[in-house]
Amino acid sequence: MADAAIDASRYRVAKSTRASIIALAVMAVLVPALVLAPAVMSRSLLQDLFFVLTMITLAQCWNLLAGFGGLVSIGQQAFVGLGGYAGFALAILVGFDPLAAIACAGILGALLALPTGFVLFRLQGAYFAIGTWVAAEVYRLSFAQWTTLGGGTGTSLPSDVARGIVGLETVATLFDVRSSHARDILSYWVALVLAVAVIGAIYAFLRTRNGLALSAMRDNPDAAESVGVDVRRVKFAVYVFAAAGAALTGALIYYQKASITPQSAFSVIDWTAFVLFIVVIGGIGTLEGPIIGALILFALQNWLADFGTWYLMALGALAILVMLVAPRGLWGFVVERYDFSLFPTRRRLIGPDTPVPDYTQPVREMRLPHAAGVSGADLPLEVPTMFDIETDVLIVGSGPAGVASAALLSSYGVANVMIEKYSWLANMPRAHITNQRTMEILRELGVEEEVYKEAVPQELMGNNVFCESLAGEEVGRLLTWGNHPARRADYELASPSKMVDIPQTLLEPIIFGKAMREGCLVRFKTEYLSHTQDENGVVVTVNDRVADVTYRIRAKYLIGADGGRSQIVEDLGLPLEGKADLAGSMNIEFDADLSHLVEHRPSVLYWIFQPGSAGGIGAGVLRMIRPWHKWLGMWSYDIAKGRPNYSDEEIRQILFRLIGEEVPLKVTRVSYWAVNNIVARRYSVGRVFCMGDAVHRHPPTNGLGSNTSIQDAYNLAWKLKLVLDGTADPALLDTYNDERQPVGKQIVNRANKSITDTLPIFDTLGISETETQEEMRRQLDTRKASTVEAEAQRKALNKQIRNKSYEFNCHGVEMGQRYRSAAVVPDGTPEPEYTRDRELYYHPTTWPGARLPHVWVERDRQKLSTLDLVGRGRFTVLTGVAGAGWSLAAARVSAETGAEVRAIQIGPGCEINDTFGDWALVSEVGDSGCVLVRPDGYVGWRAPMLSADPAAELRQVMRRILGRAA
Amino acid sequence: MIIADTLIQGILLGGLYALFATGLSLIFGVMRLVNLAHGDLMVVAAFAILIGVEALGLPIILAAIVAGVGMFAFGYLLQSLLLNRTLGKDILPPLLVTFGLSIILQNGMLEAFSADTQRIPFGALGGASIALGGGLAVGVMPLLTFVSAVAVIVFLNWLFYHTETGRAFRATSDNPEIAQLMGIDNSRIFALAMALSLVVVAIAGLYLGARATFDPLVGPSRLIFAFEAVIIGGLGSFWGTLAGGIILGLAQSFGAQISPEWQTLSGHIVFLLVLLVRPRGLFPRAVD
Known part of the structure; x- marks a missing residue:
């Protein structure tokens, strides 16, 4: 598992942002400037700054309590007053140097916070708030009794005591000021040190484990406790710290004021x-908030102080307004819009080679759209524990396209994160037919054997039965999925892999497991909300549905694999063509042992003609999920009348009609779906690529949905890899749309056409209009007559059933797509003609744009497919005995372009032996020629023979494919 | 003798505090709202009655009724327009908004009425007392206050436990989500509770203004007493609030016997002691 170690090393946790580094730099200039300020500042300005600094310190302490700790106190005046009085007492009564008195006042504040907190911590929420106020009143009333310090009327600091502060003479001489001014300077410096120290201490604390946990527990104390943080201890520590901070500030303020009264010192x-x-x-x-708030307060005070009471009313109203309209305050507003943080307390996960994102780019409003009914005050105030994730590729959706993308990108070494709205992969066995082309991709991923173990093999898939019910009369049968001997050869010749039937519920976990092993990061219960993109990347806002926390993921590219109701397709405004909701169908999953009805004709699908079944996907269907005890019954309904509301008994009756006898059965799930005929005219916009059902929505006929989705992923993954590692120009990504959109269109049409192909069978049997079982049975009997009409009917029926091969043996559609795009370089030859039906039959060719034909070859007594020689994220040049020149050329071009091109010679005496001589037959190039195969197994270019300068030729071709031609 | 007198004075003072506290207890119980402007609203009511009596020449009872109606309407609007928007899991928004409201009310009143101390003139009744024999006497006003407090509590208990509205109050208090599902319009119920609370506030304002002098800034100190009474008594029980008021009144009365400065302080200390022993008060109605 060396890979896992490498994967981990690709990520690092960043605790700083560019803004925070700038902030540090600014501080490095600002703080010394503030230290030197008294030299040039008037005394009144100095006093103003002193006021602002002390308010910042108090605000930071209160914010630590309430904003981070969730402890709303309305009694912090207890400690300000306490500090003030303690400072006076120590300076006047004990004779301490005022500076030492201030420091000791802070310690006293912390000490008295212990018993106070002991009492108050028995209270919760609002009780706690009131308790703090009462405690402050107790302190106020107590100090008012202290007659030595003036009792209720307070006292002044004797001037000799005030002047006793260390360094006063020096400062007075240095700045050439009177001693009272010098006292202000010293007070100001202490205030500055205090503010910086308190901010620094809180900042440092918040970045620790306990600090992060503090905010976590404000939102959910139980959860924080369950991860091993002692909530009460940390909160208590915060309370004591805030008390000490307030006491220090109080002692300093009253030293500077030089007089104190209980009313002012304990003023709420x-x-x-x-x-x-x-x-x-x-x-x-x-x-940042308290700093900004203190500056605003100061500004307001200077402008409005003359208005006295009006000023206070305005302040109250402003606070109410802020709380109601922007509960995160001014700075919260800035952060929300710009994700700008001077003091980042969150950690960010940074993927390999991620440049620091440009945080000056505005990020779209990230309010939860579904939280419209929630008042702003209910939203978490700030979620510093939630990571903003950064990655190269974000995959939204964990269906077949999503898991395949995750597995492929991860195996190519591309950092990716996959999010999924729900808590696990598919819960319904909808997709099941897994064709050879998909199996080849799974083969490359190394999970093919795992799939075979879980899957129902091809041999058991193919007795496609048309009948009046499973137990009733059989109208006809068609060998499907390559099970007809004549077709089996086609299938076996075409691929090293076999078609299988594996329900989505089993397939997805296999691919998912591969993705996880390769280092994909997955977040379940995480819903895509919105995204924005610019030239640097995509910012996706997601909601963690467990914690109901909204956060952002920054990625360079976004894959929208979010299914048939894709929000991403909608957000991108991708043009969709076709119609939705053409017909309604319901899936009834049930357990029943039907072996006795199917063992002589094992199949995945049994088509059942019943009165009223011609809608939906063309007939009633019994589909094997697991042989032969788990089944899916499909029954249509009239979509115009809306979803039917069948009782359990009616559902059972539907199944009994389909089965034709009342076997014991248990219905496990009923779900509804609609036949769609929709394809997106474009699959991508900028850095966002959509795939799977998001861009092609069609009925399950032909079994192409999941297959096409996985093949979409295979087409895009290598292109993303090459663009992300800088080898290819982003223009290469456009070819995803150019190559896959036509395929999507083709399969959507094919699947819908297959539905209509079933209807003529009903017509021929004369049962399209029959309304009762009896009537239908009579109609079915007409074909048994010895009349000329009946013979014609039998002939027509035979033809129409065979015609269903376009649904069930559609090898050309499954395997034979040929791409035309900038990532395919024509070799000048015309496209090979189709010698048989192009939908039913796969036509192997190495013509550029076609999939590399499979033949068996051998290396060291090991049987290999030509497809095993290619892929895995690299280009391959397949050449023959006389193609050594291509090997040299490939090595040179690899080195020059950075894209790995591996040359493999096939032939006698070469690394790969063309044991059966098949490669020579299908390669369509000479022994000195070559076939350049892209990482997805498609031919990118070919040369019939070695040219004069193979390196120059290959270089030019590779540059074209990589989008670097011009 | 002094002890018996102190006891009676303390209990009667408790009636005043209970009156201060009942409105608070009502909204705290129904919607867990801590109204930090409660004290200032009492002062607003006292000023309203004072204006009715002095400027408009109304009889005291009529002035109080007019103030009560006005406060009812104000409470309904205040809750539906402002406070309902602050309710939620986070306790900060309601605390902060009512705190802001408190500041606005105090300074608004300062602007309107100056910082002068006022008193609602109650005429001869204000100083009258009833002799109980043995040198003991009770003032008519304190007795009236206590009787009013009991009457308010009896009325609220009847309302809460014998009417449809009361049932809605209790349902919303127990589980606002479920209550809403049952067809109760929570925001209307909350507005009604606040309106009712401010009617009680008007009654409290009458006695606040009649029994002692007041000024625009006196609200917070009265609010603290109200809170203490509510919390000592335990959440959600009106009789508990009365008991809390009486305990507070007794503590203050006995404290005042030590020295006048100790009156308020001993009340606070008893409050903190009660919390140490029973953090949820003496007679909590239900698990909160």
């Missing part, structure tokens, strides 16, 4: 109301 307005408004207006739950 000054030390809680203002602080609360600062934090809420600035942005609660952020470190």
